């Protein structure tokens with residue numbers, strides 16, 4: 251018989267030996283997610299036993315976690331903007347930093363009842379689109395992704411949230427299949443320079459799809475394509491909000507300005523102080 255506390259200790263010891271940064275926290279997160287338990291279940295009812303088949307399952311998951319597989323990949327789920335999203339191998343794990351884009355949107359479009367037309371380029375799991383539609387109940391949105399698997403996943407995430415009636419997701423390359431204008435164009439494009447990809451943490455390099463990471467030689471390919479199309483995609487008064495990789499603000503601002511859609515000021519910073527969301531001036 252294995253008690254919850256014993257299992258936690260065993261998994262944490264394995265994670266520490268594997269060099270994970272926060273072994274106890276990781277063990278708690280894995281046990282909670284895999285067994286559907288709360289912090290209270292672990293704290294106040296830690297002496298309860300775990301069934302042998304569950305222990306075996308958890309040991310298997312822990313071995314994968316110790317090998318560098320992110321928790322979100324093991325559970326197939328990730329929370330973004332308090333929305334519970336499903337992942338597939340075709341989707342990036344949405345990052346907390348990306349919530350800076352949602353905050354920027356709420357700042358520049360403060361009227362929550364506005365019937366915004368929203369375009370999310372490279373929608374992946376649909377995280378950004380779902381968060382925006384949940385904040386703007388009268389808005390309508392279109393998600394685009396080159397990956398068919400990601401587009402399918404985005405649709406599967408929008409439906410249980412009741413957002414599919416106000417959204418469509420299509421497969422395509424950036425704006426190729428799109429006509430019409432939008433009040434808000436958002437994108438978290440792939441922005442890692444191709445040659446940096448082998449140096450990324452194993453959790454990212456081996457578990458996020460390459461299509462979601464690779465921004466070409468200098469990391470800016472997607473921004474060039476998006477900047478080119480913004481003038482024909484934005485409606486009067488429209489704004490674009492683009493996520494930036496570390497140190498990309500100056501170059502992306504110049505790309506946008508060159509196409510007549512300059513930033514409205516400094517990029518909004520994420521919680522780590524990184525210039526993360528660049529916002530264009532209203533057209």
Ligand SMILES: C[S@@+](CC[C@H](N)C(=O)[O-])C[C@H]1O[C@@H](n2cnc3c(N)ncnc32)[C@H](O)[C@@H]1O
Pocket residue numbers: 341342343344345348371372373374375376377378394395396397400422423424438439440441461462463
């Ligand atoms: C960094 S991920 C962002 C995913 C999601 N929006 C998020 O923030 O979690 C970039 C997304 O762009 C998509 N993508 C890459 N190249 C593309 C292209 N040429 N046209 C459209 N989408 C593309 C990828 O498949 C991936 O889903």
